[in-house]
Amino acid sequence: MPDVTESDLIVLGAGPGGYAAAFLAADKGMKVTLIDAAEKPGGTCLHVGCIPSKALLHAAKLITDARDGEQWGIHFTKPKVDLAALRAQGNKIVDTLAKNLLELCKRRKVELVKARAVFADSQTLELDSGSRRRFKHCIIAIGSSPTIPAALKLDSLRAMDSTGALRLEEIPATLLVVGGGYIGLELGYVYAALGSKVTVVEMTDGLLPGVDRDLVRPLQNRLEPLFQKIHLSTKVAKLAEAGKGIRVNLEGAEVTEKEATFDRVLIAVGRRPNSGGLGLEKTKVQLDEKGFIKVNEQRRTADERIFAIGDIAGEPMLAHKATHEGKVAVEAIAGEPAAFDARAIPAVVFTDPEIAWCGLTETEARRDKHEVKVARFPWLASGRAATLARTEGLTKLVLDAESDRVLGVGIVGAGAGELIGEAVLAVEMSASARDLSLIIHPHPTLTETLGEAAEAIYGTATHLLRVRK
């Protein structure tokens, strides 16, 4: 018989959902074991997602900001990129954060186990080390992985998913990005800034499917000169190794060249939950048709001792949603009143400009025939945007038509990801446009665009002309 160790709580997966859950549970006095197959805690987000991509995006922005210096009469010479040093800087950031997590595990007396685990039954996990772990409760937080459709599977070092692209092995002369979602655009922006000729292919008729079109437009306008080409309503039909490149067949009404060769291809067409091969059939846990684990508002599965959080438990697959769910699950296990009832889960596309939104989008409001008013403040009228020479932005509020309650906010522009924080608070606290208009925002800052967007509803926005009735 293999060894069996008991824990109050086993958290499976040490990403932003899992480690946040483990830490809160330990703070509440539970005996916690955190199991992850990876060498270090942090999950996708820390090792091959949010953090390394944002570090590279920062480096890319240094390059494009330096280029923008020309309009201020400041001329830099062409940047020389030392790839090894750039990689080392990114790795240093990730390693420091991973070390901090290890220290936090130690100080909180969370037992960290490096192992791949599968369920043996509703109360037991089997580790690849041969041992067994029993639990009173388990939180599954094992995340998601990149999806590669069968037609795009190619056994070649030149065909990369996001993890491969983040390795930054070289700066290819030409790069094809398959998928115009946030991961494709963020990484495409990085490679374009570093010097690759980047082509993006998106199957639907617009970049960032699902995001309001007026928020996407300013980004697309800025990406068009940076990228070699953006093909919309276009499908990649076939990939094949061709000498020192990859030959790509494109299908789309507006594609003139149906065949092209690229040095590297990045496939960023989506992610799928890691629910396969976990032995869930030995428990009562149920999956939906996409492979996400079905959970209730406490993040409890159909098996009452087992909870699921983060990417494995459904969209949106974002780190902050995983963390919040982890805390809700632990509170529920501790017997506290808890529910995942967020009105506004913010989302940020970290390109330049950034796009950020939370709550109800205008697209959703129109689709669901929700009675809304939309207030817009174009950054052309913002003093702060003028000082940054970044007037392409837009701040808009989606308001309940009757009460003026803020149901959603969308922002495109420099630093939109930081600005969305105030908007999340407004949606969660049921603030009205009147409330936002009565807040004194510091001048000159881009936060004023939230106040002036609200004032636009009442015809009191200082920098917008009132429409005479």
Ligand code: FAD
């Ligand atoms: P994960 O972070 O995926 O962690 C799961 C862990 O489970 C992993 O460490 C894995 O090793 C472990 N595991 C899996 N199976 C087993 C098993 N059987 N046994 C033991 N361990 C196992 N989100 C944002 O919010 N902001 C961003 O800017 C952002 N940028 C991103 C950029 C990229 C390129 C990518 C790929 C993702 C990005 N994301 C971003 C998404 C974010 O990374 C995920 O939403 C987040 O990591 C999900 O957290 P999680 O805790 O659910 O799982």
